[in-house]
Amino acid sequence: MSRVFSGIKPSGSVHLGNLLGALRNWVALQDEADTVYCVVDLHALTVPQDPEELRASTLSLAQMLIAVGLDPERCTLFVQSHIHEHSEGAWLMECTAAFGELRRMTQFKDKVEQADFISGGLFTYPALQAADILLYDTDQVPVGEDQRQHIELTRDIAERFNARYGETFVVPEAVVPPAGARVMDLQAPENKMSKSEDSPRGSISLLDEPAAIEKKLKRAVTDSDGEVRWDPAAKPGVSNLLSILGAATGRKPDEAAAGIERYGDLKAATAEAVVELLRPIQARYHELAADPAETARLLAVGADKASEVASATLDRARRNIGLLGR
Ligand code: TYM
Secondary structure, three states: OOEEEEEEOOOOOOEHHHHHHHHHHHHHHOOOOEEEEEEOHHHHOOOOOOHHHHHHHHHHHHHHHHHHOOOOOOOEEEEHHHOOHHHHHHHHHHOOOOHHHHHOOHHHHHHHHHOOOOOHHHHHHHHHHHHHHHOOOOOEEEOOHHHHHHHHHHHHHHHHHHHHHOOOOOOOEEEOOOOOOOOEOOOOOOOEOOOOOOOOOOOOEOOOOHHHHHHHHHOOOOOOOOOOOOOOOOOHHHHHHHHHHHHHHOOOHHHHOOOOOOHHHHHHHHHHHHHHHHHHHHHHHHHHHOOHHHHHHHHHHHHHHHHHHHHHHHHHHHHHHOOOOO
């Protein structure tokens, strides 16, 4: 059975891009693979955090993952910082990645332009991500398009480590969905959708009320040529709505355009599809949020399962790289 691993950061609310680009694949893969999913709280530390908020968003993100359909009985669901092998593995990865490779990461370059405090961790972040993936002998990594470059780097690190120190890590592959891999901001469709705190009107949170979803989609930026057609380069706003509608209704974006003539109708159809998609997720989330002790228990079970695999892989890596055992 193939092994699947992926992670999501507990920073801000989970948005529609996370769901369509990654989480829906996470859920689907539970039926066909040995799946390991992680709330990557250490990754959130690359920018300063409010401690209480970080703790709360880590728990609430785990609840949201279960609400979208992860079943802790069928997958391994855990919190990254509960498994110390991630931090230790990250050091081995940092020493295997080249400075120039890390410097070329587009996410780092983008963040450096926006951030007023640039931590060392922001720079080495992809090495921690590589450790996350490689510790679980991962074959497939379901992610949105924006993470492809980090997975490529993970592959390069794994191959370099194996070439230097002997066969140690499985070389993983990215799995990106055919529709929804890059959901764009509703107000600035040349940017990817990101947290609603950064772009309140351009991002749909999985916890947005139906009225808020309808309003955001009604106000989504389109263009002036009036034709409902899938053409991301020439018509980024309309194409984004078609991608969302397609992904929410299980069709390709160009197929989603069939029978829709006016932008108003496209926006209404998209809003209806998104509201229906989120309705059961929100109901389940609110149930789970009422019982945080149960979520904590499930995460502890997940950490026990994750620890077995991660410690065996890290032992192998420690031995192969030449660290003295005790
Ligand atoms: P994060 O937390 O930013 O996003 C989680 C997942 O959501 C996808 N995603 C999107 N997909 C489509 N459209 C969008 N607008 C959009 N925005 C986000 C992301 O591609 C991702 O799959 N570095 C990672 C977390 C991570 C990780 C890992 C992922 C840490 N270790 C190991 C895979 C494997 C991140 O910041 O994702």
